[in-house]
Amino acid sequence: MADLNHQEVQKILQSTGFAHLATLGPNGEPQSSPMWFMWDGEHLKFTHMPNRKKYQNIKRDPRVSVSITDVDNPYSYAEFRGVVTRIEDDLQGQFFDTLAERYGSPLRHTGEPRVILYVQVQRVAAVVQGGYTQVLVAQPELNVYQAFGSLAEQQKGGISVVQEVKTAEALTLVFKTSSPLSANLVEDIRQTSGVLSITANLDGKPQESGIGQ
Missing domain, CATH: 2.30.110.10 (Electron Transport, Fmn-binding Protein; Chain A)
Structure with missing residues (x-):
């Protein structure tokens, strides 16, 4: 990314x-x-x-x-x-x-x-650099790199993958962005098919969103 x-x-x-x-x-x-x-x-x-x-x-x-x-x-x-x-x-x-x-x-x-x-x-x-940490949990078959191409474009390349863990149950992606994710963008990500949850802007004020909330 x-x-x-x-x-x-x-x-x-x-x-x-x-x-x-x-x-x-x-x-x-x-x-x-x-x-x-x-x-x-x-x-x-x-x-x-x-x-x-x-x-x-x-x-x-x-x-x-x-x-x-x-x-x-x-x-x-x-x-x-x-x-x-x-x-x-x-x-x-x-x-x-x-x-x-x-x-x-x-x-x-x-x-x-x-x-x-x-x-x-x-x-x-x-x-890995200074910035805002985001944690995304999705269904393992979701192609997150393709699904969030618009996010990469919005951040102008300021997205860095820190860790990617894939199991039979879920894909967990930890990444950093150069600027915080807006509430609207977090909600758009949450509504994406295959996304289970997202915890946003951990280095600032956490903004959590996920199924069941």
């Missing part, structure tokens, strides 16, 4: 926070490591070594998840899900040196084989 043009997302992408790059192991187990990164406007770029387990994971399954925390506010972060679409040799280690300079590290390339990983972002899965 957030996107790459969101102000907070762009701030994180331009930062020197460490990116936790998660890949899938041969048995489907997650493997995550903190890494230097650079955003080139189209891809998240990483330096890596072809003899490492993470590289072998990517060659087998290019799907990855990247989590980056805002260096100025550890309670604000973005998670990016996508695929490694390109791997380039970095024989002279130039990109490694570029990242080292970017992060203020004295380390420099010492001749080991290196590659550049290009991650194409397919979804910004979560951004």
Whole structure:
């Protein structure tokens, strides 16, 4: 529900926070490591070594998840899900040196084989920031992202998914908005087919609405 043009997302992408790059192991187990990164406007770029387990994971399954925390506010972060679409040799280690300079590290390339990983972002899965917390409970088959497209438009992209939990009985979605939801909008959401309840504006004055009220 957030996107790459969101102000907070762009701030994180331009930062020197460490990116936790998660890949899938041969048995489907997650493997995550903190890494230097650079955003080139189209891809998240990483330096890596072809003899490492993470590289072998990517060659087998290019799907990855990247989590980056805002260096100025550890309670604000973005998670990016996508695929490694390109791997380039970095024989002279130039990109490694570029990242080292970017992060203020004295380390420099010492001749080991290196590659550049290009991650194409397919979804910004979560951004947590200051704002207003909303909790929506709906029937599990409801496509909330499609149902509340007008809400995203009204908030001008200022919507961030914090947590999404789906069971056989219900879907619970916790998200933040850049501005409080109006009473009319809360009522419109409550009237949407498949919505069981909504608790709005938890960081301000709570405004609750749900079936049975």
